[in-house]
Each structure stands twice: as C-alpha cells, then as structure tokens.
Amino acid sequence: SVSFWAGSRLQKRVTAPTEYHLGLLKAKLAKYRAQLLEPSKSSAAKGEGFDVMKSGDARVALIGFPSVGKSTFLSLMTSTASEAASYEFTTLTCIPGVIEYKGANIQLLDLPGIIEGAAQGKGRGRQVIAVARTADVVIMMLDATKGEVQRALLEKELESVGIRLNKSKPNIYFKPKKGGGISFNSTVTLTQCSEKLVQLILHEYKIFNAEVLFREDCSPDEFIDVIVGNRVYMPCLYVYNKIDQISMEEVDRLARRPHSVVISCGMKLNLDYLLEKLWEYLALTCIYTKKRGQRPDFTDAIILRKGASVEHVCHRIHRSLASQFKYALVWGTSTKYSPQRVGLTHMMEHEDVIQIVKK
Ligand SMILES: Nc1nc2c(ncn2[C@@H]2O[C@H](COP(=O)(O)OP(=O)(O)OP(=O)(O)O)[C@@H](O)[C@H]2O)c(=O)[nH]1
Numbered sequence: 001s002v003s004f005w006a007g008s009r010l011q012k013r014v015t016a017p018t019e020y021h022l023g024l025l026k027a028k029l030a031k032y033r034a035q036l037l038e039p040s041k042s043s044a045a046k047g048e049g050f051d052v053m054k055s056g057d058a059r060v061a062l063i064g065f066p067s068v069g070k071s072t073f074l075s076l077m078t079s080t081a082s083e084a085a086s087y088e089f090t091t092l093t094c095i096p097g098v099i100e101y102k103g104a105n106i107q108l109l110d111l112p113g114i115i116e117g118a119a120q121g122k123g124r125g126r127q128v129i130a131v132a133r134t135a136d137v138v139i140m141m142l143d144a145t146k147g148e149v150q151r152a153l154l155e156k157e158l159e160s161v162g163i164r165l166n167k168s169k170p171n172i173y174f175k176p177k178k179g180g181g182i183s184f185n186s187t188v189t190l191t192q193c194s195e196k197l198v199q200l201i202l203h204e205y206k207i208f209n210a211e212v213l214f215r216e217d218c219s220p221d222e223f224i225d226v227i228v229g230n231r232v233y234m235p236c237l238y239v240y241n242k243i244d245q246i247s248m249e250e251v252d253r254l255a256r257r258p259h260s261v262v263i264s265c266g267m268k269l270n271l272d273y274l275l276e277k278l279w280e281y282l283a284l285t286c287i288y289t290k291k292r293g294q295r296p297d298f299t300d301a302i303i304l305r306k307g308a309s310v311e312h313v314c315h316r317i318h319r320s321l322a323s324q325f326k327y328a329l330v331w332g333t334s335t336k337y338s339p340q341r342v343g344l345t346h347m348m349e350h351e352d353v354i355q356i357v358k359k
Pocket residue numbers: 064065066067068069070071072073083084085086087088089090091092111112113114241242243244245263264265266267
C-alpha cells in the first residue's frame with residue numbers, strides 16, 4: 001500500500017496543471033518582494049534630501065536612467081535650476097521645482113538616475129522608488145538614442161516594488177473573515193483564474209476564511225496584488241528625450257507608442273505637447289466658484305485631485321467655511337439638475353460650478 005500511495009501522489013504531481021504551479025510560485029515571489037518594500041533599517045542607506053514636502057496641486061516624479069536629461073528638463077520647465085552634466089549620477093538628491101499650468105501648481109521632482117537592481121537598493125534606487133510611490137504621475141524619461149531596453153528594465157524595477165503603471169486596480173472584492181471558509185464567486189467568465197487556484201493562492205498567504213468576488217477576468221498576478229494590498233496604481237508617461245539625435249523614422253515610431261511623448265530638451269521641441277499630455281494624465285478637477293446673482297469666475301479655478309467633495313472645495317476657499325456651510329448649488333456634470341442643491345459629501349466633477357450658501 002506504501003507504493004500505491006507514492007504512486008498516486010506522484011501521479012497527482014505530474015498532472016497538476018501548470019497554471020496552479022505558476023500561480024503559487026507567483027504568490028511566493030510576491031511575498032518575497034513585499035519584503036523589499038519594508039523600509040531599510042540602516043540610516044546610512046537613507047540618503048539626504050529625499051523627504052521633500054508635498055506642495056501644490058499635484059506631484060510628478062522624474063524617473064530614468066542616468067544622463068537621460070531629467071535635470072535639463074526640470075531646469076527648462078520650472079524656475080528651479082538643477083545641475084545637468086554629461087557624466088552619470090550628476091543629481092544625488094531629490095530636487096523640487098514647480099510647473100505653473102492652467103492655474104495649477106504642479107510639483108515636479110528631479111531625482112537621481114536609477115539603474116537595474118534599483119529596487120534591491122542599488123545606487124539610491126530604494127529612495128528614488130519610495131519618492132515615485134508618492135507621486136500622482138510618473139514621467140519615465142528615456143534616452144531616445146538608447147533603444148527600448150531601458151524602458152523594460154525600469155518597468156520591471158517599479159513593478160517589483162508594487163508600482164503598477166497605467167493599470168487600474170483589479171475589480172475584485174476581497175474580504176478576509178474570521179470563519180466560514182472561502183466563499184468564491186464571479187460575475188464574469190474567468191479564463192485565467194479558477195476557484196481552486198484562488199484557494200491555493202489564499203492558502204499560500206495563510207488565509208483560510210475570506211469572501212472573494214471577481215468582477216472582471218483577472219489574472220493570478222492581479223489577484224495576488226489584491227491580497228497583498230499595498231500596490232499603487234499610477235499613470236505613467238514615457239518621455240523619449242534627445243530626439244535631435246535620432247532619425248525621423250525612429251521619432252515617428254516612438255511617438256506612436258502607447259503613453260509616449262517624444263521631446264528634445266536640447267532643442268526645446270514638443271515641450272508644450274508634453275505639458276498638455278501631463279495635464280491629461282494628472283486628470284485634475286477644476287472647480288469654478290460663483291457668487292449669488294453673479295456669473296461664475298472662470299479666471300480662477302480651484303484645482304483638486306479626482307474624487308474631491310464639496311467639503312474639499314470649502315476647505316480650499318477658507319478653513320472655517322465648512323463649519324458655516326448650509327448648502328451648495330452646483331452646475332455641471334456631477335449633478336442631475338443644474339443647479340442642484342447638495343451637501344458637503346457631494347462629489348465634484350471637472351468644470352463644475354459651485355455657489356456656497358452659509359448658515
Ligand atoms: N542631444 C541632447 N542632449 C541632451 C538633451 N537633453 C539633455 N541632454 C544632455 O544630456 C546630458 C545629461 O543631462 P542631465 O540633465 O544631467 O541628465 P540626468 O538625467 O539629470 O542625469 P543624472 O542626474 O546623472 O541622472 C547633458 O550633457 C545634457 O546636456 C537633448 O534633448 N538632446
């Protein structure tokens with residue numbers, strides 16, 4: 001009977017689908033990588049000047065290999081000068097500047113160059129990536145003369161520390177429970193995950209009781225992202241600099257890549273277009289205020305991040321306004337009627353007009 005057991009176990013192993021094996025392997029890998037996210041204990045590795053205060057309406061981080069032109073870009077777009085030179089690792093700390101655009105103050109952060117292995121702490125990689133996590137948009141600056149390798153390498157580095165570029169959060173409801181086992185459901189046909197695989201992955205994380213509902217056809221990796229939970233989903237613009245050095249055909253090809261903009265800092269080419277794109281990727285919400293019996297003030301927008309409420313608008317106008325608030329009238333896409341009477345929790349949308357009535 002001993003050999004029978006051994007045989008059947010072997011059989012089981014041989015026929016175990018690759019999907020399960022891979023799914024589990026990825027769960028293990030993700031667990032290992034989560035350790036990379038933990039702050040390093042030695043203060044020597046901390047690097048000075050990285051804790052730049054968040055200011056303005058949004059934050060953009062410049063990520064890229066050394067000498068791709070990050071500092072040149074910062075000096076061009078803001079009134080801050082950041083030293084640029086032909087040697088690598090000219091920039092050693094985080095240097096903030098401000099881009100003023102459409103009434104918004106956008107904080108632009110110049111950072112040291114990063115290289116392969118940055119996530120594991122090569123160079124100042126860890127600190128740079130930690131700053132990138134706090135940004136609203138990442139500009140991945142690439143040297144157009146250097147081919148596509150840099151882009152793939154940097155994507156891999158950011159991916160390995162839980163930064164997801166140009167992806168939205170997987171639409172999976174996940175709730176760990178005290179008991180009751182694992183309840184699994186899906187509202188769509190799943191082609192990449194199954195109940196069995198989901199269970200195996202959860203067991204890998206020592207989760208034996210949970211509610212799981214797939215609302216889209218997610219991959220095992222995406223499910224793992226949901227379990228691990230500390231992922232950041234961030235828009236990223238790939239900016240190919242130094243196009244003054246490449247052929248027309250190459251410019252054409254790069255410009256057509258998704259999420260990509262081609263520029264030349266040296267010749268000040270296409271920088272306006274980059275700003276337009278950046279504005280689009282920041283997706284900030286502009287709100288106009290209006291006084292009773294007057295036309296809205298379209299010259300001075302209140303700029304907020306997506307998902308801002310009437311309360312956020314109040315705080316922006318005056319610190320004590322929310323406490324004196326009676327109701328607001330809102331015109332725009334966030335309401336069914338224009339105007340509509342709303343309370344403090346009403347969510348504002350881009351280009352809404354608001355009139356606040358005090359107690
Ligand atoms: N040909 C050309 N050279 C450029 C362009 N933009 C920047 N450079 C040059 O590229 C070199 C590196 O520029 P930096 O701005 O120091 O690059 P960086 O990415 O900040 O570099 P690190 O701080 O070392 O990571 C400098 O010699 C710049 O003059 C461009 O559009 N075309």
